[in-house]
Amino acid sequence: MGAAVHILSWICLLGGACFLLVGAIGVLRLPDFYTRLHAVSVSDTMGAGLVLAGLMLQGGLSMVTVKLVLIFYFMIFTGPTATHALAEAALQAKLKPVVDDREP
Amino acid sequence: MHDVMHGVLGLYNYWIVIILMMTGFYTVIARPNLVKKIIGLFIFQTSVFILFISMAKIEGGTAPIISEGARIYSNPLVKALASTPIRYPTS
Amino acid sequence: MEEHLINNVLLGLLMMTGFAIVRMRSLLAVTMLTSIYSLLSASLFVVLDAVDVALTEAAIGAGISTILMLATVALTTDEEKAPRHKPLLPLFVVVATGAALIYGTLDMPHYGDPMAPIHLHVAPTYLHVTPEEIGVPNVVTSVLASFRGYDTLGEVTVIFTAGAGVLALLGYRTRRRNSQNPEIRKMVVLRVITKLFFPLILLFALYVQFHGDYGPGGGFQAGVIFATGFILYALAYGLGNVQRIIPYRTLRIMMVAGVLIYIGVGIESMLLGGKFLEYRILADDPVTGQHLGIMLIELGVGITVAAVILIIYYGFVSRQHQEPPEDT
Structure with a gap:
């Protein structure tokens, strides 16, 4: 039981780390603001979510897990809201996305 | 060789603190922009806190909140000292 | 060991953020970097067992300071002017001071040493007396x-x-x-x-x-x-x-x-x-x-x-x- 939970939690943590890495690479490599925002949201929801899930498995049934659930709840609300507000602000500031307009 | 590694790791915190301190100092004296100068002071100030708190850390200690199961606590006095000036930059 | 690793990585990140802050011209970007710097140092304070300081730093540095700084930048200009000449003298002063300070650290007690003088005097008394006298x-x-x-x-x-x-x-x-x-x-x-x-x-x-x-x-x-x-x-x-x-x-x-x-x-x-x-x-x-x-x-x-x-x-x-x- 103990070992299985441990392994599962490590899988979650490493998976979360992978998503965070993908998000970071995306921010560096993608061409314009909107696509970068998209990359950030990957690391925001999946990355942080999986890391929190892994930590909850480590914490077991305790006060720590309750706090982590609260943090998770906070993150799934604020992350997308911030991303949405940023995109909306960029749109209103008339920031044009980069479009591939070559002929196919 | 082992001794050198040990010495470098033991003093690493202080060296980074000095680099940060000098970064802040440089920003204050070399940049004419006032906002930049204030940010330089901010970097300097944070580096001083890191210096204090690095000195307060004890290997294997925990935060100085008395609880069962904890034996060694890191130095609380330094933390109190550091959290008093941290509040001034508000102004 | 893990604590050492996290500590060293966070310090490295702090250093890089500091350099980026000095080099960047756009004050808006610098403000955001300052916020990141603050959040990094708050994480570092948690690793170094100073949770109260970390909470203050996160709330003040990463939160309020950033908002006030943004308000200031909005009231003034967003772009820093390029310096007119190479800042050789400040660079020299900074390098010399830094070298002197690093020379000064060579005698310091190592990080995490429980026998450092700082831990031997007043602090143990506070730790000892607090549970009995204050009860907090x-x-x-x-x-x-x-x-x-x-x-x-x-x-x-x-x-x-x-x-x-x-x-x-x-x-x-x-x-x-x-x-x-x-x-x-x-x-x-x-x-x-x-x-x-x-x-x-x-x-x-x-x-x-x-x-x-x-x-x-x-x-x-x-x-x-x-x-x-x-x-x-x-x-x-x-x-x-x-x-x-x-x-x-x-x-x-x-x-x-x-x-x-x-x-x-x-x-x-x-x-x-x-x-x-x-x-x-x-x-x-x-x-x-x-x-x-x-x-x-x-x-x-x-x-x-x-x-x-x-x-x-x-x-x-x-x-x-x-x-x-x-x-x-």
Whole structure:
């Protein structure tokens, strides 16, 4: 039981780390603001979510897990809201996305 | 060789603190922009806190909140000292 | 071992952020980097066992400072001018000072050494005495609020003076109508989520305020979080709506009231026959008295801090919307 939970939690943590890495690479490599925002949201929801899930498995049934659930709840609300507000602000500031307009 | 590694790791915190301190100092004296100068002071100030708190850390200690199961606590006095000036930059 | 690794990586990141801050020209980007720098140092403080300092740094440095800095940048220019000549002299001064300081560290006790002189003298006494005399688990709170209560009184007075100074410099202009940025009005998601989280932030502030004896936290952090909640509300719904909740006049009274509560506790203990700020007089049982005193002065600190931060914010924002932005 103990070992299985441990392994599962490590899988979650490493998976979360992978998503965070993908998000970071995306921010560096993608061409314009909107696509970068998209990359950030990957690391925001999946990355942080999986890391929190892994930590909850480590914490077991305790006060720590309750706090982590609260943090998770906070993150799934604020992350997308911030991303949405940023995109909306960029749109209103008339920031044009980069479009591939070559002929196919 | 082992001794050198040990010495470098033991003093690493202080060296980074000095680099940060000098970064802040440089920003204050070399940049004419006032906002930049204030940010330089901010970097300097944070580096001083890191210096204090690095000195307060004890290997294997925990935060100085008395609880069962904890034996060694890191130095609380330094933390109190550091959290008093941290509040001034508000102004 | 893992702790060492995290510590070293965080310090490396801090150093890189510091260099980026010096090199960048856009003040907006520099402000955001400063926020990141602050958050990194808060994480570092957690690794180094200074949870109270970390909470303060996260709330002040990453939160309030960034907002105030953005307000300043919005009032002035966004771009730093390029320096006219190569800064050779400052560079030389900095390198020389740095080299001297590094030479000075060679004799210092190593990081984490339990036998360093700093751990042998006053600190063990505080750790030893706190559970018996104060009865508060968080030793940092007991040092700040009880053993060194005079210092904290001085600090509250400094914050109060800062608020008064900003008040005198920036002033405050009442505005007839709610001139909120019309574009934010359209952001329905932001406004709904803000409404959802506003009470939760205030609840968390109260938790930090009254749980400060048992865990990391206290009046200062709570005041900052409290003010942050209102600032978030102001960002989403406009300053006018926030002023319907906390009018400017109330804030001025709160700013003074916090300091007066603090001093009042001191005078009350003198009237009961003790010394200034001697809390154990306040109740029959010395430990209960300490609890009561610490709770009251933390409340005073919290009220003053929240009021001062909101006053500074009101001052900046009321100035910002009044003047039409100059064309750049």
